[in-house]
Amino acid sequence: MASLTQQPLSSPFRTCKPTRIPFPSGSPSTWCPLTNTRSSHRAKIISITSSENLRCYKTKVSSMSVNMMTSEKKKKVQVFDSEESLSVSLAEYVNVLSDKFVKEKGSFTVVVSGGSLIKSLRKLVEAPYIDSIDWSKWHMFWVDERVVPKDHPDSNYLLAYDGFLSKVSIPPGNIHAINDTLSAEGAAEEYETNIKNLVQKGIISTSEASGIPKFDVMLLGMGPDGHVASLFPGHPLLQEKNKWVTFIKESPKPPPERITYTFPVINSSANIALVVAGAGKAHPVHVALGNGQDSDVLPVQLVSPEGELTWFLDKDAASKL
Numbered sequence: 407m408a409s410l411t412q413q414p415l416s417s418p419f420r421t422c423k424p425t426r427i428p429f430p431s432g433s434p435s436t437w438c439p440l441t442n443t444r445s446s447h448r449a450k451i452i453s454i455t456s457s458e459n460l461r462c463y464k465t466k467v468s469s470m471s472v473n474m475m476t477s478e479k480k481k482k483v484q485v486f487d488s489e490e491s492l493s494v495s496l497a498e499y500v501n502v503l504s505d506k507f508v509k510e511k512g513s514f515t516v517v518v519s520g521g522s523l524i525k526s527l528r529k530l531v532e533a534p535y536i537d538s539i540d541w542s543k544w545h546m547f548w549v550d551e552r553v554v555p556k557d558h559p560d561s562n563y564l565l566a567y568d569g570f571l572s573k574v575s576i577p578p579g580n581i582h583a584i585n586d587t588l589s590a591e592g593a594a595e596e597y598e599t600n601i602k603n604l605v606q607k608g609i610i611s612t613s614e615a616s617g618i619p620k621f622d623v624m625l626l627g628m629g630p631d632g633h634v635a636s637l638f639p640g641h642p643l644l645q646e647k648n649k650w651v652t653f654i655k656e657s658p659k660p661p662p663e664r665i666t667y668t669f670p671v672i673n674s675s676a677n678i679a680l681v682v683a684g685a686g687k688a689h690p691v692h693v694a695l696g697n698g699q700d701s702d703v704l705p706v707q708l709v710s711p712e713g714e715l716t717w718f719l720d721k722d723a724a725s726k727l
């Protein structure tokens with residue numbers, strides 16, 4: 407672990423000395439008193455430099471990963487030395503939330519995107535999680551879907567089925583896929599109705615503040631243009647305030663017709679993980695988390711959940727921070 411010297415408080419930067427404390431499980435962890443973050447032995451804080459507003463930046467990332475807590479409350483940024491270690495930590499993150507929500511409310515509502523996220527969930531379907539997670543309590547949803555049959559190579563359902571669902575025992579009735587026999591309009595409308603029904607049954611919680619569905623966790627990827635779900639830069643759907651689920655017929659990323667959750671539902675979430683790997687995404691990460699600029703407000707900048715936002719970045723995606 408790097409040893410850090412305390413600098414005068416008048417300096418624009420303060421440093422903290424990470425301290426070893428035990429996790430409840432007894433496994434080793436490292437805690438940064440300045441930022442009140444801690445990490446497991448799999449994701450050590452090697453050093454953290456913090457500016458006065460408690461925005462933290464990684465300093466020496468070589469073969470280790472760094473936790474950073476930004477000044478905005480409930481936003482955590484984790485940088486990993488590789489996508490492999492990112493996926494290990496992501497599995498533990500989901501496992502902890504699954505345990506918590508199953509204990510608290512007897513169910514766990516999980517929303518996934520398409521894209522590379524599903525591959526990054528691979529450790530969840532391996533030991534120990536494959537046997538320890540109570541899959542029977544899971545309810546699975548999609549933040550977006552392409553308007554194609556479920557057996558089409560572009561289907562987000564098929565992607566999740568092949569990489570995840572086919573390996574775990576979530577009851578088929580708890581897998582809430584988007585109807586692939588309807589038009590984009592029809593499928594969006596039906597998905598919103600299904601969500602309303604699950605709210606009435608008490609399976610999906612709602613935000614006390616807004617009454618909008620509050621999913622336990624959303625696991626989201628981000629495109630190189632900073633899009634999330636099927637909400638693209640400069641598109642009027644970014645402003646949608648009333649619908650929970652809507653559709654787009656001219657997606658810049660093929661295929662063109664898609665169903666997507668809107669920001670009111672995304673931002674009502676109890677937890678959101680933004681899972682981003684690869685140098686091709688360094689620019690939108692820089693815009694969202696650093697001082698990078700873009701001509702558009704990027705959709706990822708609008709992700710701001712009622713609950714907690716956790717970024718899972720590999721070092722290439724974080725390379726401009």
Ligand SMILES: O=C(O)[C@H](O)[C@@H](O)[C@H](O)[C@H](O)COP(=O)(O)O
Nearest residue numbers: 519520521522627628629634635
């Ligand atoms: O269906 C989709 O296209 C997605 O849900 C989309 O929002 C995806 O998550 C991002 O485009 C990132 O995809 P990659 O991780 O594959 O770049």
